[in-house]
Amino acid sequence: VDTEILHLTNMLGAVDYATYADPTLLLRPRDDRLDGLKAPEDIIVLKWTSRLMHEQIQFNAKIPLTNVKPPAEIEVELSRVQNFTGDMKGLYVLTSVLKVIYRRQHFNCDEAIAFTLGEWTVAVIAERLRSYNCPDYLVGHIEYATEGIVHGDIMYCILSFLFCECPESLRPHHCPWQEAIASLDDAKAAWDTIRHGWVELQTPFDMTTLAGFTPDTTNVQAIVAAKDALQNAVQMVQYACAARATNLQIYTCIWKRIHSKALDVLLVRVHSDLPFQMINRREAREKAAYTTVDTIKLSKILQIDITNESPKIEAILSDHYENLQRIFEYYAASEVGDAGSMSLDEFYHFLKDCKLISKSLSLAYVKKIFSSINQGEDEDDSDPFNPDMEFTANEFIQALICVAERRFNTKSSSLCQRVKRCLTDFVLTNACRASMDLFHSEMNAPACKAVFQNNQSTLEIIYRRYAGKSSLNVDGFMIFLQDYEFIPDSLTNSDVQNIFTKIQQNDDETEGFTTGEGTHDSALELTFTEFTEAVGAVALYDNPNMFVPIPERLEQFLALLNAKSASILNN
Numbered sequence: 222v223d224t225e226i227l228h229l230t231n232m233l234g235a236v237d238y239a240t241y242a243d244p245t246l247l248l249r250p251r252d253d254r255l256d257g258l259k260a261p262e263d264i265i266v267l268k269w270t271s272r273l274m275h276e277q278i279q280f281n282a283k284i285p286l287t288n289v290k291p292p293a294e295i296e297v298e299l300s301r302v303q304n305f306t307g308d309m310k311g312l313y314v315l316t317s318v319l320k321v322i323y324r325r326q327h328f329n330c331d332e333a334i335a336f337t338l339g340e341w342t343v344a345v346i347a348e349r350l351r352s353y354n355c356p357d358y359l360v361g362h363i364e365y366a367t368e369g370i371v372h373g374d375i376m377y378c379i380l381s382f383l384f385c386e387c388p389e390s391l392r393p394h395h396c397p398w399q400e401a402i403a404s405l406d407d408a409k410a411a412w413d414t415i416r417h418g419w420v421e422l423q424t425p426f427d428m429t430t431l432a433g434f435t436p437d438t439t440n441v442q443a444i445v446a447a448k449d450a451l452q453n454a455v456q457m458v459q460y461a462c463a464a465r466a467t468n469l470q471i472y473t474c475i476w477k478r479i480h481s482k483a484l485d486v487l488l489v490r491v492h493s494d495l496p497f498q499m500i501n502r503r504e505a506r507e508k509a510a511y512t513t514v515d516t517i518k519l520s521k522i523l524q525i526d527i528t529n530e531s532p533k534i535e536a537i538l539s540d541h542y543e544n545l546q547r548i549f550e551y552y553a554a555s556e557v558g559d560a561g562s563m564s565l566d567e568f569y570h571f572l573k574d575c576k577l578i579s580k581s582l583s584l585a586y587v588k589k590i591f592s593s594i595n596q597g598e599d600e601d602d603s604d605p606f607n608p609d610m611e612f613t614a615n616e617f618i619q620a621l622i623c624v625a626e627r628r629f630n631t632k633s634s635s636l637c638q639r640v641k642r643c644l645t646d647f648v649l650t651n652a653c654r655a656s657m658d659l660f661h662s663e664m665n666a667p668a669c670k671a672v673f674q675n676n677q678s679t680l681e682i683i684y685r686r687y688a689g690k691s692s693l694n695v696d697g698f699m700i701f702l703q704d705y706e707f708i709p710d711s712l713t714n715s716d717v718q719n720i721f722t723k724i725q726q727n728d729d730e731t732e733g734f735t736t737g738e739g740t741h742d743s744a745l746e747l748t749f750t751e752f753t754e755a756v757g758a759v760a761l762y763d764n765p766n767m768f769v770p771i772p773e774r775l776e777q778f779l780a781l782l783n784a785k786s787a788s789i790l791n792n
Contacts, residue, residue: 222412222451229405229458236465238396239328242388244472246272249299250292254471262482263305265475266380267502270318271301273390277317280324280337286394303503305376311369315376316341318383318390319349325389343369353386355379358487374486374497381483385476398461401454408454411447510614511545512538519619522593523626525636533637538618541644543715548652549617562611565591568620575651577643582628590623621648649722660723664757668772673753676779679786684752692746695721698755705785711763720758724751756782 247268248257257265275298279286290298302308309315320337327333341349343364350360359382362375371379384390396402489497514531527534538545552571554560563571569587572578578587594616612620625643626636634642663669673680687697699717702708708717724747747755760778761771 225451225455226405226409226412229454232458232462233398233402233405235462236469238392238398240388240392241397241465241469242391242472243393243397243468244391244475245468246391246393247299250295254467258471258474262381262479263377263499264502266377266384266479267302267304268299269384269390270314270380271299271303273318273321274301274314276321280321303506304501305373305380305499306501308503309371309376312343312346312363312366312371313369315363315379316346318380319346322383322387322390323349325392326387350379353383355382355386372496373499374490377499378483378486381479385480388472391472398458398465401457401461404450404457405454408447408450411443411450415444415447507546507614508539508542511542511549511618513615513618514538514622515615515619518594519622522590522623527636530636533635534622534640537637537641537644541649543713544649544719545618545644546614547719548648549614551653553612562613563617564611568612568617571652572624574653575647577624577628577647579628581630582624586627587624590620590627594619594623653723660758661754663771664754666772668770669757669775672772672775672779673757676783679779679783680753680756681749683782683786684749692748693752694746698747698752702759704789705782707759707763712759716762720755720762721747724755724758 244257245254247265248254260268276286278301302314320341324333324337343366347360347364350363351357359375359379362371363379486497486499489495512535514527514534516528516531520527548571549563550560552567553563555570556564556567565588568591569578569584572582572587578584591610591612594612595610621643622636622640625639629639629642631639683701684693687693687701689697693701698721699708702712702717708714712720756779757771757775760775763778763781764774766774
């Protein structure tokens with residue numbers, strides 16, 4: 222018994238809890254260990270950063286830390302930071318990570334807590350990094366960063382370094398093998414009780430010491446209970462150590478991958494003298510929501526195999542990704558309820574605006590689509606961020622494909638052709654019509670008209686300069702925005718497409734206009750009145766702060782336009 226207990230004690234003591242790293246803390250509710258191993262290195266580092274950032278937020282809010290969390294909180298915890306540029310908020314996220322690591326290394330002692338309460342300067346951040354032997358090359362980028370803005374690849378390397386050098390950052394808040402320790406302590410206590418009732422011979426078989434000895438009266442049930450306690454301790458310790466060993470193996474594999482990836486990223490700078498472009502996972506995740514087709518679910522709902530059509534449909538969705546995102550966000554926030562999801566009423570409102578409701582696409586069928594897509598998931602594997610009986614962005618896309626299949630169901634057209642027609646002829650042409658009506662009324666309000674009137678001479682000069690012989694076409698409008706550096710500072714080509722399409726006073730489809738390097742139809746033109754409205758739209762893109770009145774934003778923008786015109790128009 223003593224040997225067994227000593228062996229179990231040594232098994233538990235083989236790993237120091239202070240430096241134990243548990244990579245399963247980076248798994249989402251539906252992930253397993255294999256998912257953690259397969260995840261790209263930058264995603265692992267982003268999850269790790271998000272988790273520490275979440276811990277710092279909880280610390281600031283004085284929320285107790287716990288190992289057991291609801292799925293929704295885990296999703297939030299691992300999603301706070303999704304890129305190494307904008308989400309870093311300068312040095313704020315890095316500072317939060319360093320503060321959490323410092324407290325963890327000192328087990329949240331009062332001195333450590335006091336040190337992490339105040340604001341940290343760049344010098345303090347650099348000092349903390351050097352205390353972990355972070356390479357001077359990386360620390361130098363922090364010290365000389367302009368307004369705390371660091372290239373994404375450098376930030377990735379710094380966070381990767383901290384991930385590898387500070388395993389305590391993945392230490393659970395409570396020891397995972399604490400229950401095994403408790404069961405072993407129970408076994409020790411049970412056998413100590415038995416031991417006190419026995420007399421141990423110093424010399425084996427020395428009968429002389431038994432003179433006047435009282436026969437042992439140990440309760441047999443106590444011995445059985447002690448034996449059961451020891452067996453339970455053996456099972457608990459073996460299970461805890463096996464799980465711990467698996468986690469350590471996974472952490473070692475991840476550690477090596479992240480270390481190697483960071484070196485590869487730095488080598489790009491060495492060989493090309495240019496920063497390595499890190500993937501913006503936030504944009505990729507948002508885009509995937511609007512461009513991914515759920516082949517299995519749709520095949521079941523539509524009762525046809527769409528495996529071959531899915532890649533073509535996804536390509537069409539990718540071409541219109543930004544417009545689809547804008548449309549979903551507009552209708553999702555159009556009525557009372559969650560602004561990030563679309564209710565049945567909001568979806569039906571969208572279909573009516575797009576003129577898609579017909580005999581073949583009745584309200585009854587819309588309800589059927591809505592119910593089928595929402596109830597298609599297993600309740601035990603549900604997404605905590607997927608509201609009950611409301612569309613997420615991806616479900617909205619799946620529903621749109623179902624609508625296209627039903628509304629334009631002809632034998633001569635494939636599903637991808639129906640989806641394309643649905644988008645180009647109906648959705649992009651008619652969606653957000655109420656928003657445009659509101660925009661037109663805002664631009665024609667007395668306050669905005671007064672601003673335009675005060676700047677009419679400048680607007681007329683700009684219009685004549687870029688209009689050519691008659692009115693302003695797409696090419697001239699694009700050149701105007703590029704000359705004044707509104708592209709790409711304030712707008713993308715897709716934004717320009719959206720403005721030009723919506724400002725047109727007729728309902729003709731603006732075919733031929735493509736983003737990127739593609740061509741566009743130069744026959745589409747803006748009158749001077751439409752041009753002023755387009756300028757108003759650009760002003761709202763330039764300053765999207767809805768808490769600033771539109772006339773004030775418009776006046777600020779036109780003042781900027783006047784300032785730029787002084788140098789541009791004189792050249």
